[in-house]
Amino acid sequence: GIQVEQSPPDLILQEGANSTLRCNFSDSVNNLQWFHQNPWGQLINLFYIPSGTKQNGRLSATTVATERYSLLYISSSQTTDSGVYFCAVEQGDYKLSFGAGTTVTVRA
Amino acid sequence: DAGITQSPRHKVTETGTPVTLRCHQTENHRYMYWYRQDPGHGLRLIHYSYGVKDTDKGEVSDGYSVSRSKTEDFLLTLESATSSQTSVYFCAIRGPMNTEAFFGQGTRLTVV
Numbered sequence: 001g002i003q004v005e006q007s008p009p010d011l012i013l014q015e016g017a018n019s020t021l022r023c024n025f026s027d028s029v030n031n032l033q034w035f036h037q038n039p040w041g042q043l044i045n046l047f048y049i050p051s052g053t054k055q056n057g058r059l060s061a062t063t064v065a066t067e068r069y070s071l072l073y074i075s076s077s078q079t080t081d082s083g084v085y086f087c088a089v090e091q092g093d094y095k096l097s098f099g100a101g102t103t104v105t106v107r108a
Numbered sequence: 109d110a111g112i113t114q115s116p117r118h119k120v121t122e123t124g125t126p127v128t129l130r131c132h133q134t135e136n137h138r139y140m141y142w143y144r145q146d147p148g149h150g151l152r153l154i155h156y157s158y159g160v161k162d163t164d165k166g167e168v169s170d171g172y173s174v175s176r177s178k179t180e181d182f183l184l185t186l187e188s189a190t191s192s193q194t195s196v197y198f199c200a201i202r203g204p205m206n207t208e209a210f211f212g213q214g215t216r217l218t219v220v
Contacts, residue, residue, distance in 0.1 A: 001167065004150075033208055041196065041214050048208035086150060088209075094139055094158065094202070095166065096209055098150035 002027045006087055006099035013077045013106045021072040021102045023087030031090035032063050034072050037101070038083045046072070046085075077106045111135050112212040114199050120218045127186040129215050131199030133179075140182040141200040141209070142166075142174065151198060157182055189219045 003026040013019055023032070034046040047054050047061040049070065054061055058078075063070040074081055084103050088096040111134030121127050131140060139158055143151040143166075153166030155174040163174050171193060173185045186193055196216050202209040 031206065031208075035211075043198065043211040043214075045208055045210060050206075088151075095153055095156060096141070096151075096200070098143075098152070100148060100150045 002029070002089060002091055002097050004087060004089055004097055004099035006085075006102050008102060009100065011102055011104045013074075013081075013104065015077060015079060015106055015108050017077050017106075018073070018075045019077060019104070021074070021085055021087075021104075023070040023072070023089075023099055025068050025070075025087075025089050027091065028068070029065065029089040030092040031096070032065075032070050033088045033096070034061055034070070035086045035088065036081075036083050037086065043086070074104070077104075079106045079108055082106045112199060112201055112210060114197075114212040114215050116215060117213065118216045120220060121189050123190060123219055124188050127189050127217065129184045129197055129199075129217070131182045131184070131201075131212060133182075133201045135201060135203065136179060137201040137203045138179075139202045139209075140176065141202075142172075142182065142184045143198045143200065144168065144195040145198060145214075146195050154184065154197075186217075189217075191219050193217065194219045 005024045036044045051065045060073045084101040087099045113132045141156040142154040157163045157176040199212040200209045
């Protein structure tokens with residue numbers, strides 16, 4: 001099956017810092033989503049982004065499908081950004097395959 | 109927020125007992141999924157459904173069965189729970205092609 005690799009595995013930020021999370025995938029995909037899992041375990045949809053660039057407040061994402069990667073940008077990080085960020089991809093079979101996640105800790 | 113409800117939210121059970129987890133949706137979506145989350149593994153697909161009575165296996169289906177007798181409910185059954193099935197279980201739903209999936213709140217299952 002498709003391999004999804006996220007980097008870095010862990011990230012510690014000072015409040016106000018910017019950061020970039022990366023998701024590489026081993027084959028072509030039809031769908032790519034980014035999720036944030038908050039400290040209470042809830043999975044929150046951030047972006048549905050099979051290609052192109054999207055922005056939502058301090059977060060933005062870019063997917064370059066032809067090169068098989070996606071980036072999630074966090075600007076001016078806040079403590080509420082802490083949690084685990086997951087990338088998930090789908091190859092047209094309606095099954096999402098997840099990466100192992102990036103754990104982000106934002107310190108005040 | 110997508111209308112997804114998982115029940116129970118927490119459960120402790122003994123090895124060898126049967127356990128059923130329920131996922132209920134109010135969105136009338138066609139596709140429903142069960143995932144498990146374990147440290148270091150992200151989320152792994154157990155089973156999914158693409159319609160009433162239509163289900164298929166995911167990557168970690170051994171020891172699990174599912175049923176979907178109506179659009180809104182997707183049940184996950186552990187026929188004889190084992191300690192390796194201690195995990196957090198998430199249900200997800202999605203609508204038509206090229207739309208995003210939404211996840212329920214999760215069920216924390218502990219098998220002792």
